[in-house]
Amino acid sequence: MSQVNLLPPEILASQRQRRLAGVVALAGVGVIGLIFVFYVLQLGNLSAVRSDIDQQEQTNAGLQREIERLREFEELRARAQAKQELLDAVFANEISFSGLLMDVSRVIPSTAALTAMSAASQEPTASVGGDTTFNGRIDVAGLALDYDTVASWLTRLERVRGWVNPWVNSIADPESGPITYTSGVDLTGAVVTERGRRSGGVTDAG
Template sequence: MRTINLIPQESKRQGESRKRMVGLVAAGLIYLLILGVITVWRQGSVDDAEAEALRQQQVNQQLQADVNALAGAEDLSREFDAAVATLGLALTNDVSWGRLLNDLGRLIPDRVWVTSYSGSINRPDFTAETPSTEIGSLAFAGIAFAPPDVAAWLRVLDSDQFPAVVGTWATGLTESAIGEVETVNFGSTTNLTPEALSGRLLERIPVIP
């Protein structure tokens, strides 16, 4: 059966135009919505970047303030290093003579006594690759009853009981007498080791945390 369209052609065209218009309006609204979302997202990114830049600027300002505050500390550190260097020159190879002779006095053999002594300190060599094991020397003049007593003296000074010296030897043994008692005069020289150091250098340098 043949279908007969009773709607006028003009009305049909108007309906189709309205549909197209509605479609265009809907598409425009969707476009505007998408554009708004993109704009808001970009604005948020810009705000985040500006906030990060502000935070970094504040960090930089704080770091600069810290650097300025440390300027005085650097000067103080240089003064401290200079004072330590001066103290080091004064007390390097500083020997505790009182302790050294007191320890020696407890070890001298009964048949030996010291009549005089003299000591000297070597100038430190700061260019040496390894520190010297001998920091100075010590010379004695003494009296013993017999040569074996001088040998006992040498054994005592070169023993582990007295590590402050090493390489002791005797020279110039001559016979003598005290009244009717025969004696032997002798000279003796030994080398000082780092065990003879006073340790005052480390005691006078404060520990800075």
């Protein structure tokens, strides 16, 4: 059985408009609610992002401080290394000349005397055969009572550790007075001091 609405058309239209307005209003409220919820969520996300940024900035600041501290240590290490390299250059292949004088005083024959002596160090130079490294030399001028004294002097020179290849440059035997001579001896790495050995890397025991 069909229903018949006896209300005037104007009233029916007004009712439909009110229902439509209510639906639209309800939908608008829903949309506004969704926008509000989205806004609240975004605020939460933004707060979390800001917190992460602050934490990362603190971490970066800590890393920067650590970098500065390490850089300071690196500069100190570089300065110390530069000073050590300077000392190594100064003391490399160092020879104790006081030690050379003591050795000369021990080996000179009692029938001889020195009138001049010089000692010089040099950059390590390999011998012709390459089995010995020369680090310096000693040159002397002296007096001897006889030729045996000169021969004894040469023999004694070679007995000193690190002294090799003794030689006589010249010898003169005047009619009166002692024999005059000049001679020398090469010095190997064995005469280099311990400090000079560490600085110059000398390995030749001589």
